[in-house]
Amino acid sequence: MIHETLNTRSSQTSPRMVRFAWTAALLVALSAFAAHSQEPLARTPSAEGARSYFIGIADGDEVSSPVVVRFGLSGMGVAPAGVELQKTGHHHLLIDSELADYSLPIPADDAHRHFGGGQTEVSIELPPGNHTLQLVLADHHHVPHEPPVVSERIRVTVK
Numbered sequence: 001m002i003h004e005t006l007n008t009r010s011s012q013t014s015p016r017m018v019r020f021a022w023t024a025a026l027l028v029a030l031s032a033f034a035a036h037s038q039e040p041l042a043r044t045p046s047a048e049g050a051r052s053y054f055i056g057i058a059d060g061d062e063v064s065s066p067v068v069v070r071f072g073l074s075g076m077g078v079a080p081a082g083v084e085l086q087k088t089g090h091h092h093l094l095i096d097s098e099l100a101d102y103s104l105p106i107p108a109d110d111a112h113r114h115f116g117g118g119q120t121e122v123s124i125e126l127p128p129g130n131h132t133l134q135l136v137l138a139d140h141h142h143v144p145h146e147p148p149v150v151s152e153r154i155r156v157t158v159k
């Protein structure tokens with residue numbers, strides 16, 4: 001009798017076990033999908049030979065604050081952030097900073113300035129001393145192109 005009762009119970013729990021197994025499998029699949037969707041976005045290709053460069057300011061320059069920095073770009077066009085157009089991007093100015101990962105959106109802070117309006121120059125206040133400046137072009141998602149279009153990282157001294 002006891003054996004029969006156990007058998008009955010186990011045949012009742014069996015469909016539940018199957019459902020549990022399916023739910024577990026679904027959760028694993030969902031979390032795998034979630035992990036996948038957190039991977040870097042597909043990078044926007046840059047135009048071959050595209051170049052980003054500073055205008056009117058060069059490596060080793062001694063300057064006074066505020067510093068006017070002009071952004072040069074050849075081989076690609078400037079478009080405001082959020083506008084998805086082939087072979088375009090918007091400028092970013094890295095101040096005393098370097099990008100750790102070119103596959104992620106560029107952070108937005110004092111060291112990573114975005115020019116999402118399509119601006120091609122800025123006047124920045126810099127404290128006296130040595131600083132580095134670098135331009136990075138990025139796409140509508142603020143992610144640098146592949147391969148990245150970056151300027152030379154210049155060193156300037158503010159008097």
Ligand SMILES: [Cu+2]
Binds near residue numbers: 090114115142
């Ligand atoms: Cu940006």
